[in-house]
Amino acid sequence: MALTEQHAALAPLVRPTDRAYLAWAAVATAYAIAFLQRVSPQSVSLDFMADFSTDAAGVAMLASSYFWGYTLMQIPAGILVDRFGVKCVVLCSMAASSLGSAAFALAPNLLDVFVARLIIACGDALVFTSLLKLVALSFKDERFGMMSGISQVSGYVGGVLATTPLAAAVTGFGWRACFIFIACVGVANLAFASLVLKPEPVSNNPKTLKSVLVATRQSLARLANWGCAMTFASHFAVVTTLSGVWGIPMVAHFFNISPAAASTPLLTFMVGNAIGSIFLGHMADRAAAALDTALIRICLLRMLLIAMLLPPIAHALGFLYVTVVFSVLGLIAGGTVPLVLKCTKKLYTADLIGVGASVNTTAAGILAGVSQPIIGLAMVGASQLAGTGLESGAGSVGDAGYSALIGILLLMSLPGIAGPLLMRSQLIVRELH
Missing domain, CATH: 1.20.1250.20 (MFS general substrate transporter like domains)
Structure with missing residues (x-):
């Protein structure tokens, strides 16, 4: 046949x-x-x-x-x-x-x-x-x-x-x-x-390839679309740095345990991601008229949770506390992306949503890549200034270094507040239509 x-x-x-x-x-x-x-x-x-x-x-x-x-x-x-x-x-x-x-x-x-x-x-x-x-x-x-x-x-x-x-x-x-x-x-x-x-x-x-390229250039001229890219890039860089680069070493340092044992909070983080993607994806459909407000609130909540991982607090409240914080962070992280994607669809429309997703991903990759050397130098420098980083290797980062990490992650989160504000007027116009 x-x-x-x-x-x-x-x-x-x-x-x-x-x-x-x-x-x-x-x-x-x-x-x-x-x-x-x-x-x-x-x-x-x-x-x-x-x-x-x-x-x-x-x-x-x-x-x-x-x-x-x-x-x-x-x-x-x-x-x-x-x-x-x-x-x-x-x-x-x-x-x-x-x-x-x-x-x-x-x-x-x-x-x-x-x-x-x-x-x-x-x-x-x-x-x-x-x-x-x-x-x-x-x-x-x-x-x-x-x-x-x-x-x-x-x-x-x-x-x-x-x-x-x-x-x-x-x-x-x-x-x-x-x-x-x-x-x-x-x-x-x-x-x-x-x-x-x-x-x-x-x-x-x-559409021809030329018409798509022209539409892409026009889209990049809109401030709201850059706000969308800022929102996603901030989220991605912060979450990737914490969960994919420094999460396990940080937990291992806090409690003087092996990396294998320290991976438990990160496992709960991944489970939270999956649950949050579905649950908050559903909420994104119901909150279509207030996406900018939802993104700002979720960014502020993420910042609060990250601040709750500061070394003095983690040492005082223990391993179970850190595990719970990472699990809630996972829920928030998994749920953020559907909200951003909902904004992307509204701003670019279904015809150019592929371009919108690509712009967001590229901005996120650049921010995440550029920030890593800066974060590493800041962590080692802070540890050495505090007198806890005189050794070499993984032990060269102490509590002061991880405090610097948390501080930088909070600064990197700020575009996640500014981005939705830049999108607000355009999202309202799309909603009215």
Whole structure:
């Protein structure tokens, strides 16, 4: 049976609503795979170093190649999705990711590893923007916050699979076999997506690449859109710095425990992220008329929770207290993104939401990357001035250093208050229309 006949046979059997959810499931699965790819180096590093006779520098190259490919493709991702539609872009994305996974598994040297991971990242960079565009086009505005929150959770599922399950599989079958399997799953999902995703109707898509670029330039001239980028960048940089860079070392220092034991608060943080994405995603749909106020309040609450992690308070109230604070922070962090995405849709409209998401992500990546060296220097400097950082290594950061970290995170949170204020007037205009 020809492919067109298969589509014709499938169409009467699947209701439009069911097909929308099937299409979402295909792209959400691709996003889970992308998230797994992003954080997988931690689970394959030892085997990887043994196979290539390399050290931590080789593993750093493995991670950095993905980071650069993913970051550099963010703006093109939005433009491509808004110009060519979800199906075309997401199928190319899945193909690149699967091809890169297979090439990574078969790579004979570090140069080929770098190229393979770069290909994976360029494909994966297109997935979340495509998923967001699909949600915006397939579901009513009243469902957008909820569905975007659930879409986030699909990524967290991939992140969970990249930890203990992937590590166990690598031990049993080897890292190369695991990535061949990941490539096969990607190919199977590609075939499924080609059936359930609807092509972009030619009559409904008069945009050219030039018109999208012009619309993008016009969007970036609006102050409200920069306010949206500021809000997301502030949230992302603060949360990533705390939960992805310094959270475990800070808890380990506070209570003089091992990093493994100190990871419990961060585990509750990730669980909170998943719950918050769904719950506050639903609240975003109900608070559509007051998104700016909701974002300001949630930023102030996040700042209060971060301040509650100051060393004197943490020492006095103990490990359980810190765990509870991190879990509530997770709820807040997971719920912030659906609120920002709701604003993004209102400001850019469904036609250019891909560009909006890409602008936000790029701004977040730049702020997070630029701030890390500054934070590190401030922490070591504060510890040395306090006389608690005379040693080298992880112990070179003391209570004063972590107090400096908290202070900087609070300063980095301020754009999260200014951003919604810049969006307010435009959000009100969109709501009236």
